[in-house]
Amino acid sequence: TSIGLLQGDKLIKQVADRLTAVLDPSLTLARLGGDEFALLIPGHLCGNNPIFYIKRVVADIQQEFESVFVLDDAEVNMTTSIGVSIFPNHGTKADQLMRCADTALNRVKISGRNSALIFDHLMDDITSDQLNIESELVAAISNRELVVFYQPVYHTQHHSISGFEALVRWQSPVRGLVPPDQFIPIAEQNGLIRQLDFYVLEQALIKAEEWRQQGVLKGRIAVNISSINFQQADFVEQVSQLVNKVNGDCNFIELELTETAMMKGADLVSKNIDSLKNMGFSIALDDFGTGYSSLLHLRQFNIDKVKIDRSFTKEIELSTQDRNITSVIIQLANALSIEVVAEGVENETQAYILHVMGCFLLQGYLVSRPLPEAQLMMFLEK
Ligand code: C2E
Numbered sequence: 102t103s104i105g106l107l108q109g110d111k112l113i114k115q116v117a118d119r120l121t122a123v124l125d126p127s128l129t130l131a132r133l134g135g136d137e138f139a140l141l142i143p144g145h146l147c148g149n150n151p152i153f154y155i156k157r158v159v160a161d162i163q164q165e166f167e168s169v170f171v172l173d174d175a176e177v178n179m180t181t182s183i184g185v186s187i188f189p190n191h192g193t194k195a196d197q198l199m200r201c202a203d204t205a206l207n208r209v210k211i212s213g214r215n216s217a218l219i220f221d222h223l224m225d226d227i228t229s230d231q232l233n234i235e236s237e238l239v240a241a242i243s244n245r246e247l248v249v250f251y252q253p254v255y256h257t258q259h260h261s262i263s264g265f266e267a268l269v270r271w272q273s274p275v276r277g278l279v280p281p282d283q284f285i286p287i288a289e290q291n292g293l294i295r296q297l298d299f300y301v302l303e304q305a306l307i308k309a310e311e312w313r314q315q316g317v318l319k320g321r322i323a324v325n326i327s328s329i330n331f332q333q334a335d336f337v338e339q340v341s342q343l344v345n346k347v348n349g350d351c352n353f354i355e356l357e358l359t360e361t362a363m364m365k366g367a368d369l370v371s372k373n374i375d376s377l378k379n380m381g382f383s384i385a386l387d388d389f390g391t392g393y394s395s396l397l398h399l400r401q402f403n404i405d406k407v408k409i410d411r412s413f414t415k416e417i418e419l420s421t422q423d424r425n426i427t428s429v430i431i432q433l434a435n436a437l438s439i440e441v442v443a444e445g446v447e448n449e450t451q452a453y454i455l456h457v458m459g460c461f462l463l464q465g466y467l468v469s470r471p472l473p474e475a476q477l478m479m480f481l482e483k
């Protein structure tokens with residue numbers, strides 16, 4: 102079992118006590134180190150249906166750690182990630198069985214934690230590839246293999262480009278150009294996301310200044326900020342240090358946050374947003390409509406712009422329901438004087454529908470794909 106969020110011996114001790122209390126005393130429990138435990142279930146307890154028995158044990162453990170508990174007056178939230186291997190199916194030696202359980206555990210972590218998986222031979226490759234990515238990524242950051250592409254946003258009333266979104270790619274010497282979906286989730290799990298987002302922000306600050314001097318900057322450059330970073334207590338401080346370091350101007354940058362970022366303590370979120378806005382940044386709510394309590398966030402926080410998620414625009418010309426939802430979002434944004442951008446606009450019909458509905462900012466392949474800087478400059482000259 103791996104317990105997320107908090108370390109500390111006191112906590113581990115409590116976890117061990119609770120595991121002991123919930124488990125059949127004939128099972129063997131050992132601490133592996135860190136927040137990981139190993140549990141040995143003897144075959145004779147399982148009867149003729151080991152899977153059934155294992156699932157019951159797993160369910161008992163998950164249930165035990167489901168609820169928030171209190172440690173030194175602080176509320177502790179835990180997730181349990183569990184990997185299972187079975188003798189003799191997955192090995193006959195202890196180290197083989199441990200390795201398989203660990204592979205299954207890694208799979209649980211990669212796919213979002215708080216769950217349990219029994220080892221499967223198909224897991225081997227995928228997991229080791231994920232782990233390779235993880236170690237290559239560390240090198241990628243110091244070797245400057247991360248490149249930033251820029252996707253222009255078009256204003257249908259002004260007939261001009263009104264901003265850009267910075268989107269990271271990994272130019273790997275062995276893998277080629279890797280899209281962010283393949284490494285951002287991994288970077289979010291191992292903490293590299295901090296360096297990654299700050300690298301992209303630094304690039305955006307530098308490019309904004311360069312482009313401004315060349316007279317090609319239109320609007321702001323938007324930078325994606327992982328909720329993991331935004332929720333760090335020192336996020337604003339870190340941003341401000343970076344801005345000073347590169348002598349950047351926040352007035353040319355927009356920070357894109359997702360609704361997950363809004364979920365931790367309304368007071369802190371609203372304080373951070375206000376501080377960032379005071380520095381000159383504008384704030385956009387990304388993937389709008391996909392999280393829950395979207396409306397609440399608009400009322401609670403000082404947000405400048407919402408970005409309608411591509412899942413709504415994708416079939417807007419085909420689906421009445423998607424059209425209705427999109428229309429409500431646009432009206433709401435307009436009523437609150439919040440700017441609204443539609444993402445993933447691929448054809449003229451979609452652009453027309455959105456324009457008629459009152460959404461004038463469009464981002465998508467119809468305007469342009471995300472481009473490396475040199476190509477972007479050619480695009481802007483056209
Ligand atoms: P996102 O922030 O929602 O970015 C929009 C994604 O939609 C981009 O994918 C973009 O290339 C893609 N896209 C734009 N127009 C179209 C279109 O017309 N059709 C289709 N099918 N797709 C379109 P990309 O670049 O692969 O990025 C994926 C996600 O990775 C981003 O989604 C964002 O969540 C994340 N990401 C990218 N760069 C960064 C970064 O620097 N930091 C963080 N934390 N996340 C990033």
Ligand code: CA
Pocket residue numbers: 103104105135136137
């Ligand atoms: Ca752990």
Ligand code: CA
Pocket residue numbers: 266325357387
């Ligand atoms: Ca975005």
Ligand code: CA
Pocket residue numbers: 387388408410411444
């Ligand atoms: Ca988005």
